[in-house]
Amino acid sequence: MHARNIEKPFILTIYGASGDLAYLKLFSSIYAIAEQKRFPKDYHIVGFGRTSLSKKEFRARFEKGVRDNLGYAPREKVLQSLLRHVSYFHGEYNNLESFRQYKSFRNELCASKPHTRIEYFSVPPALFGDIVKNLAATKKSKKEDIRLIMEKPFGRDKASAQQLFHFVSQYFSEDQFYLLDHYLGKSSVQSILNMRHTNRILSNIMRGEEIANIQITAFETTGVENRIDYFEETGIVRDFIQSHLLQIFALVTMNIPNHHEADSLQREKMAMLEAADCMCDGANVVLGQYKSYRKQKKVKRGSKTETFAAVRLLIDKQDWHGVPIYIRTGKKLKKKSTYVVIEFKKFPFQSDKETPNRIIIEFFPFPKITLQMINFQEGIDTYQHLNASASIACDIEGCLPEHADLILDAINKQKLHFLSFGEIMASWDVVDEIADNIEQGHISVTPYADHSNGPAKQHMLTNKDGFEWVELPR
Numbered sequence: 001m002h003a004r005n006i007e008k009p010f011i012l013t014i015y016g017a018s019g020d021l022a023y024l025k026l027f028s029s030i031y032a033i034a035e036q037k038r039f040p041k042d043y044h045i046v047g048f049g050r051t052s053l054s055k056k057e058f059r060a061r062f063e064k065g066v067r068d069n070l071g072y073a074p075r076e077k078v079l080q081s082l083l084r085h086v087s088y089f090h091g092e093y094n095n096l097e098s099f100r101q102y103k104s105f106r107n108e109l110c111a112s113k114p115h116t117r118i119e120y121f122s123v124p125p126a127l128f129g130d131i132v133k134n135l136a137a138t139k140k141s142k143k144e145d146i147r148l149i150m151e152k153p154f155g156r157d158k159a160s161a162q163q164l165f166h167f168v169s170q171y172f173s174e175d176q177f178y179l180l181d182h183y184l185g186k187s188s189v190q191s192i193l194n195m196r197h198t199n200r201i202l203s204n205i206m207r208g209e210e211i212a213n214i215q216i217t218a219f220e221t222t223g224v225e226n227r228i229d230y231f232e233e234t235g236i237v238r239d240f241i242q243s244h245l246l247q248i249f250a251l252v253t254m255n256i257p258n259h260h261e262a263d264s265l266q267r268e269k270m271a272m273l274e275a276a277d278c279m280c281d282g283a284n285v286v287l288g289q290y291k292s293y294r295k296q297k298k299v300k301r302g303s304k305t306e307t308f309a310a311v312r313l314l315i316d317k318q319d320w321h322g323v324p325i326y327i328r329t330g331k332k333l334k335k336k337s338t339y340v341v342i343e344f345k346k347f348p349f350q351s352d353k354e355t356p357n358r359i360i361i362e363f364f365p366f367p368k369i370t371l372q373m374i375n376f377q378e379g380i381d382t383y384q385h386l387n388a389s390a391s392i393a394c395d396i397e398g399c400l401p402e403h404a405d406l407i408l409d410a411i412n413k414q415k416l417h418f419l420s421f422g423e424i425m426a427s428w429d430v431v432d433e434i435a436d437n438i439e440q441g442h443i444s445v446t447p448y449a450d451h452s453n454g455p456a457k458q459h460m461l462t463n464k465d466g467f468e469w470v471e472l473p474r
Helices: 020-035 055-069 076-083 096-109 125-138 158-169 187-198 200-205 225-253 262-275 402-411 421-439 458-463
Strands: 010-015 043-049 086-090 116-121 146-151 177-180 211-219 276-278 285-290 308-315 325-330 337-344 358-364 368-377 382-391 445-448
Touching: 010 020, 010 096, 010 402, 020 055, 020 076, 020 402, 043 055, 043 096, 055 076, 055 086, 086 096, 096 125, 116 125, 116 402, 125 146, 125 158, 146 402, 158 421, 177 402, 177 421, 187 200, 187 225, 187 358, 211 225, 225 262, 225 308, 225 325, 225 337, 225 421, 262 276, 262 421, 276 421, 285 421, 285 458, 308 421, 308 458, 325 458
Parallel strands: 010 043, 010 116, 043 086, 116 146, 146 177, 211 325, 285 445
Antiparallel strands: 211 337, 276 308, 285 308, 308 325, 337 358, 358 368, 368 382
């Protein structure tokens, strides 16, 4: 019996069920939960979409999404049993009558018994408003158990994020929002908090007074591919730094809360995000664009959309005075890797040739934590590098993919790994400053060769503080 099994009946509605996110991530994640026997006997999965599909056609698409994206062969008995719980409703997001008809459809499906309603927004943010308004107009009562799972991006800047928050708040209370950043569903990212919370030795050394610098790297070998329309309007700073990487920054630098609860964790993360001090000018931000980007269809002529960004931050707190935080991410680079390097201060008497101690937390390709130390062998006048590594991959029974883990949390009314609107606003404060400088032409976009290491100018950020980017071996 798993600790997070679902006990109460529920109905999960996926808006945008005929789209890519549902096909690539959600269907296989739902299967993973079913395979572990976490679902109750009474539950329903409904795809709501503008594409006209029969129940049989949608079940076939759901099945193909599981087979194509699960990563291993599904168990046929489990899959066929799950498919019997899957239905489809064809409707328009901006049409109140569609939602009235869906209410009748849902009541018939649930035999008019009370079910927890999970509403998953697998649609572009521009459609959020219509769905929220129509859901509110067709709910039975204010007490009906409805939970809204909204996946990032949350607006395009702070102003639009605030507008979204105020709009949704007119119809639903904040405890009904589940603001999802799939990075927070990764077991390796969750391990940052869990290792700090359960290992005093680790948390005691991960303090600003002991740290020389922190580096956060997320590199991808693929380009923008079929996301051109979205990416042209967004860029990598808004797409990746505003959400995923600033969340990692907060988890690494925050004070650990006494209570392993959502409110406590969100409060501490928000404190660090609000303290992020970004000069955000050309001396502290480096932007790049891979050379073949403009050759892709739908890319605007002379586009200056950034596909690489490196940012130097400081933290406006006494304990972190003068400790630089370097964040970099990019597409179409030489290797795919995601990791955090925490580099510690040396004693004043140590020589420059002595490598500093480091903790390296890797998320991809192999989730692990590494402690790097050195030893001096006097007899041969040589430094000996001492590395201790251990996997932090969740490879035991009960582990789930990130979307599955977060869907399960939402159904169980657990918000530890979801965002608060306060965190989102604080992140936008940082990113808006960068975006303003880009739009005003204060930061140029440098071309870089496809499958290279990115713009050479990125080294300017670390060099100005006397440090170097730590490059991990392939």
